[in-house]
Amino acid sequence: MRAIVVAVQLPSASDLEFDASLTELRQLAKTLGIEVVGRFTQKRASFQAAAYLGTGKREELRALVEAERANVVLIDHEISPSQTFTLEKELGCQVMDRTMVILEIFHRHARSRAARAQVEIARLGYMAPRLREAAKQAGPKDRARSGTGGRSGGESHGELDRRKIRDRIAELQKELDATDLGRKTQRAKRQERQGLARAALVGYTNAGKSTLMRALTGNQVLVADKLFATLDTTVRALHPESVPRVLVSDTVGFIKNLPHGLVASFKSTLDEALEAALLCHVVDASDPGFERQLEVTEEVLAEIGAKAVPRLLVFNKIDRGGDATALRAKYPGSIVMSARNEADIAKLREAIIAFFERDLIEAEIFLPWSAQNRRGEIFSSCKVLEERADGEGAFLRVRGEAEAVKRLRKQFGRVKEK
Numbered sequence: 001m002r003a004i005v006v007a008v009q010l011p012s013a014s015d016l017e018f019d020a021s022l023t024e025l026r027q028l029a030k031t032l033g034i035e036v037v038g039r040f041t042q043k044r045a046s047f048q049a050a051a052y053l054g055t056g057k058r059e060e061l062r063a064l065v066e067a068e069r070a071n072v073v074l075i076d077h078e079i080s081p082s083q084t085f086t087l088e089k090e091l092g093c094q095v096m097d098r099t100m101v102i103l104e105i106f107h108r109h110a111r112s113r114a115a116r117a118q119v120e121i122a123r124l125g126y127m128a129p130r131l132r133e134a135a136k137q138a139g140p141k142d143r144a145r146s147g148t149g150g151r152s153g154g155e156s157h158g159e160l161d162r163r164k165i166r167d168r169i170a171e172l173q174k175e176l177d178a179t180d181l182g183r184k185t186q187r188a189k190r191q192e193r194q195g196l197a198r199a200a201l202v203g204y205t206n207a208g209k210s211t212l213m214r215a216l217t218g219n220q221v222l223v224a225d226k227l228f229a230t231l232d233t234t235v236r237a238l239h240p241e242s243v244p245r246v247l248v249s250d251t252v253g254f255i256k257n258l259p260h261g262l263v264a265s266f267k268s269t270l271d272e273a274l275e276a277a278l279l280c281h282v283v284d285a286s287d288p289g290f291e292r293q294l295e296v297t298e299e300v301l302a303e304i305g306a307k308a309v310p311r312l313l314v315f316n317k318i319d320r321g322g323d324a325t326a327l328r329a330k331y332p333g334s335i336v337m338s339a340r341n342e343a344d345i346a347k348l349r350e351a352i353i354a355f356f357e358r359d360l361i362e363a364e365i366f367l368p369w370s371a372q373n374r375r376g377e378i379f380s381s382c383k384v385l386e387e388r389a390d391g392e393g394a395f396l397r398v399r400g401e402a403e404a405v406k407r408l409r410k411q412f413g414r415v416k417e418k
């Protein structure tokens with residue numbers, strides 16, 4: 001596929017922002033295996049109502065499409081179904097807007113049943129008005145012709161499609177509920193994880209979340225230099241294990257103008273992760289547009305109700321570029337690092353553990369000689385700082401999560417709190 005990327009620059013968009021967005025669209029295209037052979041832009045006060053670009057510009061673009069033998073035009077905004085149709089007719093090639101490109105990537109990368117169902121729901125929501133437009137464009141002739149099909153009398157094309165889509169979405173929703181992410185299982189899982197220390201890696205797509213997940217947990221999650229490599233949330237404990245034991249989750253990445261349907265449909269996947277007590281917001285410090293990416297991520301987090309969760313800002317890929325000193329000065333408390341550097345990974349790990357250690361308490365537990373077979377319980381739920389023994393048994397000074405220590409205290413009566 002050969003593509004031309006096209007965008008209207010509105011007065012509200014700075015040159016820097018505008019260029020960064022088009023570069024990103026190129027990357028999105030690359031992720032889909034589309035070769036970008038040209039770039040075409042226009043400055044306008046607003047999008048042209050009928051066809052996004054002005055009349056003269058559409059002529060120019062048509063010539064460029066022909067000259068470059070392009071077979072698709074990628075628009076860096078979400079445009080209406082009728083704008084898409086008009087453009088396709090005039091340009092004589094396929095037209096995909098930014099939303100459709102992103103949906104297509106999600107569609108191709110979705111592996112699990114849950115992710116597939118979520119993406120399809122979003123795609124159907126996007127397609128519905130476009131099918132309606134197609135039916136409208138096809139006109140009454142087509143309507144009469146397809147009227148000979150098995151459709152019950154009186155129903156227009158549009159109505160039928162709408163109903164079909166509604167039914168399919170309901171079906172997918174049911175399927176989604178039945179998967180691992182189904183509400184019941186989810187609730188059970190949540191209960192299981194309640195009281196456990198949990199951190200989630202969040203951030204713009206391609207920032208390095210999965211790479212850090214791998215480094216922190218030893219889990220073989222997919223790392224790839226493409227956008228939206230990760231669609232499913234994975235949860236693993238820090239490895240080697242820490243006290244307290246910390247569960248880390250890797251999540252789907254965000255992007256500017258993330259289609260609304262996608263945000264909504266991925267909310268259930270994200271919800272689980274966002275119940276974390278700590279969000280490690282990973283930022284690609286080597287990207288010149290990192291500040292905008294940081295903002296976008298914060299906007300999406302606010303949109304899905306995670307505004308108040310404590311953050312650990314992680315500036316990654318510093319080996320590729322970026323000004324570490326400036327970042328540290330501007331974002332106090334942040335971590336500036338490279339996933340390629342083991343000492344940096346250790347630093348990140350320590351910062352995560354330190355966050356949860358604040359909630360730990362210390363206590364002394366008495367374990368009589370007769371109960372030595374239960375040592376394992378203590379060692380697995382707390383960190384044993386010190387141990388001494390007398391004629392009756394062992395005294396263990398432990399540090400652990402308040403819940404765990406209280407439970408031990410109940411079980412092993414004679415304890416002194418510190």
Ligand SMILES: Nc1nc2c(ncn2[C@@H]2O[C@H](COP(=O)(O)OP(=O)(O)OP(=O)(O)O)[C@@H](O)[C@H]2O)c(=O)[nH]1
Pocket residue numbers: 204205206207208209210211212222223224225226227228229230231252253254316317318319320337338339340
């Ligand atoms: N040079 C350099 N490359 C990195 C670093 N961290 C990650 N990468 C690379 O960046 C690319 C994206 O990494 P991922 O871990 O897949 O990014 P992600 O945030 O999970 O991306 P999505 O799942 O698509 O949202 C991969 O090619 C990684 O090898 C780093 O610190 N330095």
Ligand SMILES: [Mg+2]
Pocket residue numbers: 209210211222223229230251
């Ligand atoms: Mg990833």
